[in-house]
Amino acid sequence: MIRRSLLISLACFTACLGHAQPVPLLRIIPQPASITEKPGAFTVDKNVIVFVSIEDQKKLPELPFFLHQINTTTGLNLALANDSSSKKTICIKLTPAYQNAEGEEGYTMNISGTRILLTANKPAGIFYGLQSFIQLLPPGKNNVLSIPCADITDHPRFGWRGLMLDVSRHFFTKAEVKKYIDEMARYKFNVFHWHLTDDNGWRIAIKSLPELTKIGAWRVPRTGGAWSYFQPAEPGEAATDGGFYTQEDIKEVIDYAHQRFITVLPEIDVPGHSLALIASYPNLSCTQKKYNVNPGTQFYTKEDNALCIGNDSVFMMLDKIFTEVAQLFPSQYIHIGGDEAFKGFWETCTKCRKRMATEHLKDAKELQSYFIRRVEKMLQSKGKKIIGWDEILQGGLAPDATVMSWRGIDGGVEAAKQKHHVILTPSASTYLDLYQGDQNAEPPTYGINTLANVYRFEPLSEGINASYVLGGQGTLWSEAVPTFRHAEYMTWPRGLALAEVFWSPKNKPNWDHFIDKVENEFKRMDALNINYAKSMYDAMIKTSIDKNGVLLFRLVCEVNNTDIYYTFDNTNPDAFSKKYTGGNISFPKGAVQLKIITYRNGHPSGKQYRVYLDELIKRAKDKPDF
Numbered sequence: 149m150i151r152r153s154l155l156i157s158l159a160c161f162t163a164c165l166g167h168a169q170p171v172p173l174l175r176i177i178p179q180p181a182s183i184t185e186k187p188g189a190f191t192v193d194k195n196v197i198v199f200v201s202i203e204d205q206k207k208l209p210e211l212p213f214f215l216h217q218i219n220t221t222t223g224l225n226l227a228l229a230n231d232s233s234s235k236k237t238i239c240i241k242l243t244p245a246y247q248n249a250e251g252e253e254g255y256t257m258n259i260s261g262t263r264i265l266l267t268a269n270k271p272a273g274i275f276y277g278l279q280s281f282i283q284l285l286p287p288g289k290n291n292v293l294s295i296p297c298a299d300i301t302d303h304p305r306f307g308w309r310g311l312m313l314d315v316s317r318h319f320f321t322k323a324e325v326k327k328y329i330d331e332m333a334r335y336k337f338n339v340f341h342w343h344l345t346d347d348n349g350w351r352i353a354i355k356s357l358p359e360l361t362k363i364g365a366w367r368v369p370r371t372g373g374a375w376s377y378f379q380p381a382e383p384g385e386a387a388t389d390g391g392f393y394t395q396e397d398i399k400e401v402i403d404y405a406h407q408r409f410i411t412v413l414p415e416i417d418v419p420g421h422s423l424a425l426i427a428s429y430p431n432l433s434c435t436q437k438k439y440n441v442n443p444g445t446q447f448y449t450k451e452d453n454a455l456c457i458g459n460d461s462v463f464m465m466l467d468k469i470f471t472e473v474a475q476l477f478p479s480q481y482i483h484i485g486g487d488e489a490f491k492g493f494w495e496t497c498t499k500c501r502k503r504m505a506t507e508h509l510k511d512a513k514e515l516q517s518y519f520i521r522r523v524e525k526m527l528q529s530k531g532k533k534i535i536g537w538d539e540i541l542q543g544g545l546a547p548d549a550t551v552m553s554w555r556g557i558d559g560g561v562e563a564a565k566q567k568h569h570v571i572l573t574p575s576a577s578t579y580l581d582l583y584q585g586d587q588n589a590e591p592p593t594y595g596i597n598t599l600a601n602v603y604r605f606e607p608l609s610e611g612i613n614a615s616y617v618l619g620g621q622g623t624l625w626s627e628a629v630p631t632f633r634h635a636e637y638m639t640w641p642r643g644l645a646l647a648e649v650f651w652s653p654k655n656k657p658n659w660d661h662f663i664d665k666v667e668n669e670f671k672r673m674d675a676l677n678i679n680y681a682k683s684m685y686d687a688m689i690k691t692s693i694d695k696n697g698v699l700l701f702r703l704v705c706e707v708n709n710t711d712i713y714y715t716f717d718n719t720n721p722d723a724f725s726k727k728y729t730g731g732n733i734s735f736p737k738g739a740v741q742l743k744i745i746t747y748r749n750g751h752p753s754g755k756q757y758r759v760y761l762d763e764l765i766k767r768a769k770d771k772p773d774f
């Protein structure tokens with residue numbers, strides 16, 4: 149979650165997204181590097197065999213899982229064979245000599261009328277090829293599983309393609325986390341960034357520090373309302389909301405992700421965002437005050453949620469935590485947070501001031517940098533590298549740190565200049581907790597980052613040294629995400645756009661082409677009970693105030709060929725109401741509310757919703773759109 153307001157340009161909508169490109173026959177998300185369509189089709193039926201040589205079977209321990217994925221998708225019972233005498237085969241083959249074009253994760257797939265040949269250098273490439281294959285099967289219940297003939301060559305643009313899930317602000321169960329990982333794997337994401345700790349819940353069992361999950365994982369239950377204003381615990385009120393993962397749970401999730409070629413990146417967020425840790429061990433903050441785990445957090449306030457950097461017990465405690473984390477997670481990286489630490493208590497704390505004096509640190513920023521460097525050394529001694537949010541640049545970067553750039557891309561540009569690796573997750577383009585449509589049509593959150601805005605994101609613009617960019621991530625903070633269904637709603641379809649941003653070539657096909665594929669994917673998601681947002685079909689209201697002080701508005705919809713209808717007379721709009729035909733509109737005399745709805749191909753497509761004039765005036769005054 150971010151504390152500062154987002155400055156997001158809303159000026160460029162469908163106009164800059166382009167039109168007129170033939171509807172694809174092969175709909176794959178993320179868009180492959182190259183597809184050549186050919187005449188004819190391969191029909192998958194019960195006579196098809198999956199041929200893999202004995203030698204390759206030994207190198208592909210995941211094969212039974214791959215086959216299971218195909219069979220659950222097709223409803224068939226395709227079997228593995230090591231002779232290719234059948235008339236129709238899906239042939240899976242590891243290339244005998246390394247092909248540079250395919251690399252570590254790429255594949256080629258040649259589809260003819262009688263054979264699908266999938267080749268890759270590595271098992272990951274085979275897995276991604278099969279994810280593409282599954283998307284080529286028609287969605288929904290269909291007896292004829294016909295795949296158009298084509299030659300596909302594919303490999304990712306970036307090696308790091310992540311999604312982050314915050315399980316602290318709201319807890320998601322192990323089964324839900326596994327479902328999230330399943331969903332990621334379908335679109336070739338390869339890093340699951342697990343935000344395991346924050347102010348509102350500690351979610352990972354640390355055997356040597358049982359208080360962390362006895363106390364830190366639980367808070368008083370609150371629901372509805374605004375996260376920032378949830379009433380803190382009343383005296384004697386039981387902390388019943390929360391949960392945590394045992395180390396066995398975590399191993400299970402790591403194995404599950406590994407089978408899907410996803411690395412699990414754990415985040416232990418320190419020295420800020422540490423209230424759950426401080427509630428469990430109150431001696432760790434500068435004030436040493438005793439707190440409950442809070443059901444919400446007041447952003448914009450000076451929170452007492454940072455660890456005391458002058459206190460050696462903090463480093464002893466962190467050593468215990470990171471020893472267990474490093475043993476548990478095979479990832480070469482551990483994310484140590486580093487974001488949004490309030491430095492006010494450090495400035496007045498006797499212990500912190502003493503540390504600053506003895507270490508010759510000129511200010512609180514250098515004290516933070518001292519902390520990060522010390523944690524980096526601690527992790528290096530356990531064989532791990534650190535990643536931190538871009539605030540770790542303050543006061544000087546730790547020698548080998550990788551920077552996750554979230555406050556725009558400036559942190560990434562700077563870190564790359566200093567020859568550090570960078571992962572791009574600028575909030576304005578990749579954060580998944582922001583509004584994805586008009587705020588009146590969506591559950592309350594903050595900022596805005598629509599599907600088209602995500603799709604437009606170009607990671608390597610603005611002068612960043614590309615050789616230091618590992619890739620990027622989408623980020624789902626969960627203050628306003630109380631259920632897993634809603635986590636899915638916030639992730640999809642924006643996650644589909646992110647998959648294209650980080651996998652597909654820079655010059656991917658146009659927006660209409662993408663929307664066509666997204667709609668195809670919606671049918672598949674319906675069959676899998678994946679909740680996705682249909683916000684892209686809704687109208688959005690853009691506001692301004694003219695020189696006479698009158699509110700003007702425009703209506704836009706990101707999906708092309710959409711008709712927008714509206715009323716001012718409090719009735720529900722339909723296709724016989726006034727149709728928006730462009731330009732600026734003002735409220736007629738007496739009107740206090742605007743109601744809008746969208747239609748596509750003569751049928752309602754988006755939500756009908758209402759906005760009051762007062763609210764639009766406030767919006768236009770705060771931040772005019774044109």
Ligand code: ACM
Pocket residue numbers: 149150487488537554
């Ligand atoms: C962040 O959004 N605080 C990384």
Ligand code: ZN
Pocket residue numbers: 433434455456457458459493494497498499500501
């Ligand atoms: Zn202190």
